[in-house]
Amino acid sequence: MSPRLKSYWVGAAAVVALGILAVATVRNEYFFFASYIVLQFVVLATAWNILGGYAGYVNFGTGAFFGAGVYTAVVLINLFGAPLLVQILAAAAVSGTLGFATGMLTLRLRGIFYSIATVAVAIIIETLIVNWRYVGGSTGIQILRPPVMPPFESYTKMLFLAMVLLAVAATAIARFIETSWIGRGLRAIRDSEIAAEGCGVPTLKLKLFACTVSGALMGAAGAPLAMYQSFIEPVSAFSLNYSVSALAMPMIGGTSHWIGPVIGAILLGSIQQIVMVTISNEINVLVVGVLLVLFVVGAPSGIVGLARALMRKRVGRKAA
Amino acid sequence: MTAWQLRIAGVSKSFGGFKALSGIDVEIAPGERVGLIGPNGSGKTTLMSCIAGSLRINGGSIAFEGKEISGLPAYQRTRLGIARTYQLPQPFRSMTVLENLIVPLEYVAHRGSLHTTDTRAEAMQILERIGLTDKAGTVSTHLTQIDLRKLELARAMAARPRMLIADEAMAGLSSVEVEDVLGILWKLNESGITVVMIEHIMKAVMRFSQRVLCLDAGKLICAGTPEAVVADPDVQRAYLGA
Amino acid sequence: MFAWELLAEAVLFGLLVGCFYAAVSVGLSISLGLLDVPQVAHPAFLVVGSYGTYLLGRHGWDPLLAGIALAPVFFVVGILVYRFYYETFEKRGEDTGVRGLAFFFGIAFIVEVLLILAFGVDQRSVDAPYIGASVALGDVRIPIRLLVAFGTALLLTGGLALYLAKTFTGRAIKAVAQDGVALRLMGANPVRIKQWAFGIATGVTAIAGAMLIVVGPVDPNLDRVYIGRTFCVVVLAGLGSMGGTLVAGLVLGVTESIVLTMFGASWAPAVAFGLLLLMLGVRPQGLFGR
Numbered sequence: 001m002s003p004r005l006k007s008y009w010v011g012a013a014a015v016v017a018l019g020i021l022a023v024a025t026v027r028n029e030y031f032f033f034a035s036y037i038v039l040q041f042v043v044l045a046t047a048w049n050i051l052g053g054y055a056g057y058v059n060f061g062t063g064a065f066f067g068a069g070v071y072t073a074v075v076l077i078n079l080f081g082a083p084l085l086v087q088i089l090a091a092a093a094v095s096g097t098l099g100f101a102t103g104m105l106t107l108r109l110r111g112i113f114y115s116i117a118t119v120a121v122a123i124i125i126e127t128l129i130v131n132w133r134y135v136g137g138s139t140g141i142q143i144l145r146p147p148v149m150p151p152f153e154s155y156t157k158m159l160f161l162a163m164v165l166l167a168v169a170a171t172a173i174a175r176f177i178e179t180s181w182i183g184r185g186l187r188a189i190r191d192s193e194i195a196a197e198g199c200g201v202p203t204l205k206l207k208l209f210a211c212t213v214s215g216a217l218m219g220a221a222g223a224p225l226a227m228y229q230s231f232i233e234p235v236s237a238f239s240l241n242y243s244v245s246a247l248a249m250p251m252i253g254g255t256s257h258w259i260g261p262v263i264g265a266i267l268l269g270s271i272q273q274i275v276m277v278t279i280s281n282e283i284n285v286l287v288v289g290v291l292l293v294l295f296v297v298g299a300p301s302g303i304v305g306l307a308r309a310l311m312r313k314r315v316g317r318k319a320a
Numbered sequence: 321m322t323a324w325q326l327r328i329a330g331v332s333k334s335f336g337g338f339k340a341l342s343g344i345d346v347e348i349a350p351g352e353r354v355g356l357i358g359p360n361g362s363g364k365t366t367l368m369s370c371i372a373g374s375l376r377i378n379g380g381s382i383a384f385e386g387k388e389i390s391g392l393p394a395y396q397r398t399r400l401g402i403a404r405t406y407q408l409p410q411p412f413r414s415m416t417v418l419e420n421l422i423v424p425l426e427y428v429a430h431r432g433s434l435h436t437t438d439t440r441a442e443a444m445q446i447l448e449r450i451g452l453t454d455k456a457g458t459v460s461t462h463l464t465q466i467d468l469r470k471l472e473l474a475r476a477m478a479a480r481p482r483m484l485i486a487d488e489a490m491a492g493l494s495s496v497e498v499e500d501v502l503g504i505l506w507k508l509n510e511s512g513i514t515v516v517m518i519e520h521i522m523k524a525v526m527r528f529s530q531r532v533l534c535l536d537a538g539k540l541i542c543a544g545t546p547e548a549v550v551a552d553p554d555v556q557r558a559y560l561g562a
Numbered sequence: 563m564f565a566w567e568l569l570a571e572a573v574l575f576g577l578l579v580g581c582f583y584a585a586v587s588v589g590l591s592i593s594l595g596l597l598d599v600p601q602v603a604h605p606a607f608l609v610v611g612s613y614g615t616y617l618l619g620r621h622g623w624d625p626l627l628a629g630i631a632l633a634p635v636f637f638v639v640g641i642l643v644y645r646f647y648y649e650t651f652e653k654r655g656e657d658t659g660v661r662g663l664a665f666f667f668g669i670a671f672i673v674e675v676l677l678i679l680a681f682g683v684d685q686r687s688v689d690a691p692y693i694g695a696s697v698a699l700g701d702v703r704i705p706i707r708l709l710v711a712f713g714t715a716l717l718l719t720g721g722l723a724l725y726l727a728k729t730f731t732g733r734a735i736k737a738v739a740q741d742g743v744a745l746r747l748m749g750a751n752p753v754r755i756k757q758w759a760f761g762i763a764t765g766v767t768a769i770a771g772a773m774l775i776v777v778g779p780v781d782p783n784l785d786r787v788y789i790g791r792t793f794c795v796v797v798l799a800g801l802g803s804m805g806g807t808l809v810a811g812l813v814l815g816v817t818e819s820i821v822l823t824m825f826g827a828s829w830a831p832a833v834a835f836g837l838l839l840l841m842l843g844v845r846p847q848g849l850f851g852r
Binding site for chain 1 (some may be wrong): 339
Binding site (some may be wrong): 005037052055056057058105106108109112113115116119120122123127128130131213219240244248251255282283285286288289290292293296297300 | 594600602650659660661663664665667668669670671674675676678679776784789790793797816827828831835836839842843846
């Protein structure tokens with residue numbers, strides 16, 4: 001195992017250990033609530049970046065893939081009382097298929113058509129759910145949760161830890177894609193699709209792969225929400241904030257490295273929590289929008305890019 | 321076993337109402353050096369794109385080493401042995417020169433097994449043959465024109481082609497640079513690679529080609545030795561006007 | 563017996579509304595279809611036009627006149643936006659696709675939120691002598707405001723199509739869409755032409771926005787509905803086809819109207835997007851695309 005890979009897994013293990021420690025010692029419920037949301041965004045931002053940052057296809061409809069995962073979990077709980085792991089896997093399968101289908105339809109065309117198609121998918125899925133009585137339609141549905149399993153005292157803590165594991169899994173997958181031949185192929189596609197084909201890269205297959213993995217992770221991120229909130233309705237499940245944030249966080253954090261979306265999610269997620277609590281929801285969206293535009297225009301490589309530039313300057317000064 | 325490596329039969333290509341190629345019939349032998357000339361807009365690049373797979377033909381057939389390829393996506397044709405450089409170089413902008421070569425090495429030459437260490441060494445070897453070793457770590461956007469052209473060729477070489485299509489690889493270069501590129505193409509041909517060269521630089525075409533094809537308005541109007549083609553009245557009419 | 567009258571009425575309304583959809587989309591036809599700018603903020607600008615008309619309406623302005631008055635302002639804004647987009651993204655060339663899209667996406671959101679902060683989420687509407695009244699055509703009552711929108715839309719789309727086909731600048735705009743290099747060799751500056759074209763596309767959207775609030779009340783979330791409709795029309799028409807925009811608008815209008823009549827309002831938002839996806843799957847170059 002290469003030293004870099006080792007240090008990644010050491011870091012991941014540390015994060016999981018911290019999570020377990022938190023569950024055992026922290027009493028403040030709000031801590032778990034806020035952390036859950038931030039971790040959820042880590043998964044969503046990482047998932048978005050697999051297609052957006054590595055392959056260059058911009059998903060405007062993350063909310064749809066996320067919401068589809070939520071409602072898959074809802075259906076499974078109501079039908080079978082399925083355990084969390086099954087919900088997550090099923091949600092990943094559903095949203096992964098959705099990602100694949102969207103890709104099949106549009107990846108042969110220019111990038112903007114993929115993006116508009118994701119908006120279309122978002123609206124259509126939401127319209128379908130709103131008209132589907134079984135999951136409560138527009139009024140929403142109550143989830144009957146089985147009593148929480150020991151050793152967990154509350155759903156908040158159990159799902160918090162589940163989200164920690166999901167976040168680690170998402171970043172592991174992203175890191176693998178990024179550093180492997182798959183990632184190099186995706187980068188080639190992003191830089192020049194024609195030249196990539198000329199170098200033997202199966203562009204359509206790789207793009208579809210990225211689409212599917214990205215969608216699957218977004219769905220997986222949504223599944224735990226069903227048991228977390230116990231009342232699910234379409235407006236919040238398909239909230240536009242997911243779509244905007246999943247796009248803004250990687251663009252602000254940096255799209256070229258898997259740590260970028262993580263940085264963006266933690267930073268922007270925390271800012272969002274603060275703004276929503278102290279000011280208002282609308283100002284929150286405004287802040288996200290303004291930060292997005294500022295970074296896209298002024299710091300296109302995101303925080304990761306700024307950090308790299310800083311390190312280059314330091315090395316330059318040392319060498320001088 | 322047939323004598324040809326590439327056979328183009330009755331190929332036609334239209335863009336909407338515009339007929340870019342009509343009824344092209346050509347056979348290219350393995351290891352041949354072919355020059356493709358013709359006035360601007362005659363369809364040279366279109367024909368090459370149809371062979372390489374970035375365009376689909378509307379009629380006719382293209383067969384490479386006995387296999388019909390006109391239905392295959394471009395990347396599969398590369399894997400079968402057809403490489404192509406572009407008029408306007410298309411480097412992978414976010415990657416260094418070395419990384420540019422690793423892509424075709426991983427996706428064509430070493431498709432079965434993927435070991436990064438091997439590919440780096442092999443990439444350096446290719447850079448040595450082409451004269452770009454000192455630029456290995458340079459990001460491809462910082463290269464000069466001649467180095468970009470060489471990178472295009474190096475990338476094509478990394479794909480271990482049996483046929484190389486060089487689309488105006490020497491356009492806009494100084495005579496010294498033209499000699500440089502011509503030398504690279506000669507060496508590639510000596511190692512057994514068929515080279516099809518689209519060029520406007522007549523001296524290069526005459527010296528390099530065993531056979532010259534001339535296109536005009538989407539039709540093949542002449543084929544033969546360089547001297548014969550250049551002396552052909554139809555060819556002269558195409559270039560100079562009636 | 564099948565309700566032919568109901569269907570005929572649906573088709574009639576569909577045609578009226580469809581022409582309006584065409585006018586609302588023609589700005590996008592230019593910016594995306596001819597200039598290749600990923601203008602996903604187009605519906606947001608449209609709604610701003612509506613709110614501008616609303617503000618002027620509060621001071622007694624007739625909505626159409628307000629739209630015409632706002633057009634030059636939007637024209638200038640369009641030029642500035644294009645200039646900024648060109649300098650920041652197109653010129654530099656790297657990674658433009660993602661960043662350009664993200665940029666306009668961000669702009670659309672900022673605009674929407676600013677509208678919510680300024681006007682709240684409630685619906686706003688305007689008053690005019692032709693709003694509220696309707697005229698009878700046989701058994702059917704047609705609201706006059708729809709006729710006004712239809713007429714204005716027809717003039718707008720027709721005028722723009724003529725401009726692009728007959729005037730020197732108009733043809734230069736179509737030329738720059740096809741081959742900027744050749745245009746430069748002819749002595750024209752492609753950037754200035756694109757700038758001008760983007761300005762026109764934005765200016766036209768002001769008038770379309772005025773019509774939007776004539777046709778019905780507006781709220782800040784309306785841009786989400788219209789992103790579907792405008793992109794549907796542009797994709798249906800085929801990028802770069804002006805005449806096709808009108809036909810595509812009519813197709814969308816009629817389809818929506820029929821679905822509304824047969825299945826009810828809760829399915830209406832999905833029609834534009836459904837049609838869009840269908841087109842992308844079956845014939846991505848659109849009905850008249852190049």
